[in-house]
Every structure is written in structure tokens, then in C-alpha cells.
Amino acid sequence: MLLSSLSLGLLCVILMAILLDLVVGDPKRLPHPVQLIGAFISRLDARWNRGDHRTQRINGFLLTASVVMSTFAITYGCLALAYALHTVFGLLLEILLLSSCFAIKGLKDAALAVARPLGQGDLMLARTYLSHVVGRDTHSLDEAEITRGTVETLAENTVDGITAPLFWAFLGGAPLAMSYKAINTLDSMVGYKNERYADFGYASAKLDDIANWLPARLTAACFWIAAILLQGVRTTDALRHTWQQAPLHPSPNAGWPEAMVANLLGVQLGGTNYYQGIASHRAILGSNNQPLQTAHIGQSIRLMHGAWIVFTLFFALISLLGWVLQ
Numbered sequence: 561m562l563l564s565s566l567s568l569g570l571l572c573v574i575l576m577a578i579l580l581d582l583v584v585g586d587p588k589r590l591p592h593p594v595q596l597i598g599a600f601i602s603r604l605d606a607r608w609n610r611g612d613h614r615t616q617r618i619n620g621f622l623l624t625a626s627v628v629m630s631t632f633a634i635t636y637g638c639l640a641l642a643y644a645l646h647t648v649f650g651l652l653l654e655i656l657l658l659s660s661c662f663a664i665k666g667l668k669d670a671a672l673a674v675a676r677p678l679g680q681g682d683l684m685l686a687r688t689y690l691s692h693v694v695g696r697d698t699h700s701l702d703e704a705e706i707t708r709g710t711v712e713t714l715a716e717n718t719v720d721g722i723t724a725p726l727f728w729a730f731l732g733g734a735p736l737a738m739s740y741k742a743i744n745t746l747d748s749m750v751g752y753k754n755e756r757y758a759d760f761g762y763a764s765a766k767l768d769d770i771a772n773w774l775p776a777r778l779t780a781a782c783f784w785i786a787a788i789l790l791q792g793v794r795t796t797d798a799l800r801h802t803w804q805q806a807p808l809h810p811s812p813n814a815g816w817p818e819a820m821v822a823n824l825l826g827v828q829l830g831g832t833n834y835y836q837g838i839a840s841h842r843a844i845l846g847s848n849n850q851p852l853q854t855a856h857i858g859q860s861i862r863l864m865h866g867a868w869i870v871f872t873l874f875f876a877l878i879s880l881l882g883w884v885l886q
Contacts, residue, residue, distance in 0.1 A: 571879040573651060574729050577658035578872065585665035593660050593738065597745050601627055605750060609760045616759035624746055624763040631742035636735040657734040661741050663721030664868060667714060668861055674710045675857040678703060696833040696840075704852040711852070712829050714860045715783075715821040716814045720744055722868045723782070724775035730875040743771050769812050776813035779867055780806070780820040782874070786866025787824045793859065794849075798823040801847070808843035815845065821863060822846025825856055 586592055604626065608619040635657065643650030670693050677685035686706050687698040694709050701709065724744075729737035743764070750757045751765035780802060787793040802819040809815025809830070822829040826849035830842040 568879060568883040570730070570733055571876055573654050573733070574658060574726070574872075575876075576655045577729075578662060578664070580655060580659040581662040581664050583665075584659075585669065586660065586663070593657065594741055594745055597627065597631060597742050598749060600630070601746060601749050605760075609750075609756070613759045617762055620750070620760040621763040623750070623760070624743075624767055627746055628739050628742050628767070632735050632739045635738040639734060654734045658725075658729055658737055661725040661729065661734075661737045663717070664865075667717055667721055667864065671710055671714050671857055671861055674706065675854055678706055678857075679854045696835055697837065703854065707852040707854060707856055708829055708831070710857050711821060711825070711827070711860045712818055714857075714864055715817040715829075718783075718864045718867055719772055719776045719779050719813065719817055722864070723779045723871045724772050726868065726871060726875070727775040727778070728771070730879070740771055743768050772813040776816045778874075779871060780816040782867040782870040783817060783820045783824060783863055785870045786863060790859075790862055790866060793824040793863065794826050795824065805843070805845050809845065810842060815843075817867075819845040821860060824863060825859055826850055827852050827856060 601623070604623050608623055609616065611619065639650055639654055639657075642653040670689070673689040673692075674686050677683075677689070683701075683703065683706070687701055690701070690706055690709050691698045693713050696709060698706070698709070725737045725740055728740040732739075746764035747761075747768035749764075750761035751768060752758075752761055753765075784795060784798055784802075787795050787798070798820060801823045802816065805819040805823075806815035809818065818829050822845040825846070827846050828848045829845045831844060833840045833842065
């Protein structure tokens with residue numbers, strides 16, 4: 561049988577999945593479940609994204625429901641079959657599936673890929689690696705702007721790639737964690753406010769906002785708690801300033817981790833980005849206590865690790881408490 565939510569067994573499986581991600585990450589030679597989800601979304605996008613505004617809005621709801629429910633059902637069914645064959649098969653499959661939902665090693669490696677050449681003064685190579693993880697134009701960015709882009713994506717993706725999947729994994733194991741990844745993939749593929757996806761991607765974008773609402777705020781709190789143990793970061797007034805600044809971000813969720821990291825590091829995030837030459841202005845987060853420089857990427861990586869560890873410990877304690885009280 562599948563592991564129940566917030567059980568001791570599920571806790572052990574999640575910890576093993578985290579360990580696997582830390583050591584192995586996402587092997588490039590193996591197919592990733594998110595790629596399969598993405599292919600499914602692309603096929604439905606090509607077939608259903610048509611008609612007038614009302615039809616597109618309805619089809620968008622159908623797309624979101626179809627992808628999320630199919631992901632949950634397939635994951636649940638595969639796990640049920642694996643556990644029926646043998647408990648070990650079920651455990652191994654759930655560990656593998658959960659590990660694919662986390663991106664701890666991937667985020668760290670992507671940030672270091674930018675930081676290494678940036679620290680050596682190779683702006684061109686640093687811009688190239690940054691372009692792999694952000695959508696903004698990078699060809700003319702200086703050291704401060706390259707650092708800003710890296711720190712912002714680390715802060716935001718700590719939620720999308722680590723703590724939100726962990727949150728849903730603790731609530732419902734691999735089926736819910738994979739369902740969250742389906743929601744996140746939908747948002748990244750169709751959740752745009754442009755002519756093609758404003759209506760068709762509406763449901764996907766809204767569901768992503770809902771799925772990330774609590775994890776984003778918990779993650780900001782975990783950043784702050786982790787910062788108490790780290791050197792070179794500022795916890796004084798960070799909570800108050802984050803509370804004031806986070807709602808200024810255009811995303812209802814991304815502003816919380818970004819504002820917290822900015823205030824903890826004593827730097828400014830946000831400002832003007834360019835997308836295919838078109839300027840996009842965002843609210844300033846944090847404070848201009850010091851200019852952004854390469855060293856802030858390393859500090860952000862440490863904050864990321866601290867945040868997911870605190871987040872995991874919090875839910876691990878809840879799991880252990882539930883086990884004791886059974």
C-alpha cells in the first residue's frame with residue numbers, strides 16, 4: 561500500500577529522495593518525468609489553444625485539469641502496482657519520483673556555473689550561463705546585473721524547485737509532489753499574459769499561484785531562520801521590510817523569497833529587465849546597503865541550503881510528532 565501522508569515511512573522516503581538529489585541531481589541521460597509532462601502539455605496546447613476568448617478560457621481549464629489529474633492518477637497507479645509487487649519496489653520508485661521533483665543540486669550547480677567565470681572576470685561566459693536559467697536579455701549585463709539575475713532566480717526557484725515540492729510531498733507523497741510539478745510546468749509553458757496564452761493559460765497560472773502561496777511564505781520565514789546561523793547576512797528588520805516589499809512584486813508569491821533574500825544580504829533586487837529588447841520594470845526589493853557583487857551568489861547558495869534544511873526539519877518534526885501520538 562502507498563505510504564500515508566506525514567507518516568514516519570514517508571519521512572524516510574523523502575529524506576532518501578533529498579539525499580539522492582544532492583548526490584546525483586538530474587542525470588541528463590535519463591528521461592525526466594517533467595519532460596513527459598511537458599510533451600503532453602505541448603500536444604494539448606497545439607490541439608486546444610484555439611477559438612474565441614471564451615473557448616480558450618474553457619479549454620485552458622480543461623488543459624489544467626487533464627494534465628494535473630492525469631499526472632496524479634498515473635503516479636498513483638504506478639506506485640500502487642510497484643508496492644503490490646513488493647514493498648521494496650514501491651519504495652525505490654517513490655524515492656526516484658520524489659528525487660526528480662527536487663532541484664537542490666541543479667540550482668546550486670547552475671548558480672556556481674555563473675559565479676565561477678564571473679569571479680574570474682569572464683563576463684561573456686557568465687552571461688551565457690545566466691541565459692540558461694533566466695528569460696531576460698543577458699548580452700550587455702555587468703557584474704552587478706549578472707549577480708542580481710542569479711540571486712533572484714536562486715531565491716524564486718528555492719520555492720519552485722525545492723520547498724514547494726517538499727511541501728506537497730509531505731502532504732501526499734510522490735503523487736501530490738508530481739502533481740505540483742505538473743502545475744509548475746503548466747505555468748512555465750502556458751501561464752503567460754500575452755496574446756496567445758492570456759486566456760488559455762489563465763487557469764494554469766492561477767492554480768500555480770494557489771499551489772505556491774503557502775510554500776512561498778514559509779520559505780521566506782525559513783530563509784530568515786537559517787540566516788540567524790549564517791555569517792554575512794542581516795536579520796534585523798528583514799521580516800518587517802519583507803512584509804512591506806513582497807506585495808510590490810508582480811508575482812503574488814515570488815516577491816516573498818526575493819524580498820527576504822535581498823533584505824538578508826543587504827542588497828537591492830528588482831529594477832529594470834529587458835526581454836527581447838523590451839523593458840520590464842519591477843519594484844525595488846531590499847536596501848542598497850552594498851553593491852551587488854559575485855560573493856553574493858555564494859551567500860545566496862548558503863541561504864538556499866539553510867532554507868530547505870529548516871523547511872525539512874519543520875515538517876520532519878510534525879511527522880515525528882504525529883507518529884508519536886498515533
